[in-house]
Amino acid sequence: MKNHFFFYTIGILGLTILYSSCANSEIYPPHPQVVDVYFNKDTVNAMHLNNAESFVINIDFQDGDGDIGSTEAEPESNVFVTDGRNNNFYEYTVPFDLQSPSVNKSISGTIHLSVENACCTPITGIPCLPPPNAVYNTFDSVRYSVYIKDRSGNVSNSFTSQPLYLLCVN
Helix, strand or coil: CHHHHHHHHHHHHHHHHHHHHHHCCCCCCCCCEEEEEEECCCEEECCCCCCCCCEEEEEEEEECCCCCCECCCCCCCCEEEEECCCCCEEEECCECCCCCCCCCCCEEEEEEEEECCCCCCCCEECCCCCCCCEECCCEEEECEEEEEECCCCCECCCEECCCEEEECCC
16 A cells, blocks of 8 residues: 555656646747847948958747757748848748757747848949949948748748948948
8 A cells, every 4th residue: 555655646746747847838829929139249340241240140039839940851941031221031041959848849049140241232333342342321220120930831920120230431
């Protein structure tokens, strides 16, 4: 009889621990959601492609079914970024290494996109070439709109960043 009580107590304790670890987890809807987009700096040197300063776009997200990221079998683009100045569209692929550690598949986190450069918009001439091919204002700014797509094909909301300031002179 003692053995049954011992195993019963251990079983209840195990279920309580399992329940409490699941109960503390956030549960998100199955469609991904972008909750913030921000940069690792507020101003970058963007005068020429040869010496432009790189920066990072940080994307905070949530996904209820935890299927963010591409796989080798399905290497699709899943992060989409639009330059608000000219509507240039960029696609990125985030690998599938984002998994929830709990029974609940909901995940949240930050995707970091390294961007090698951003071009200033010229007043005249061809952008991103060394002078005298273009004339620029001293500063430019860019806002990026970002959305993500999960492996089920669910598309998130679009979230627009605060401005990133570009230094456009030598």
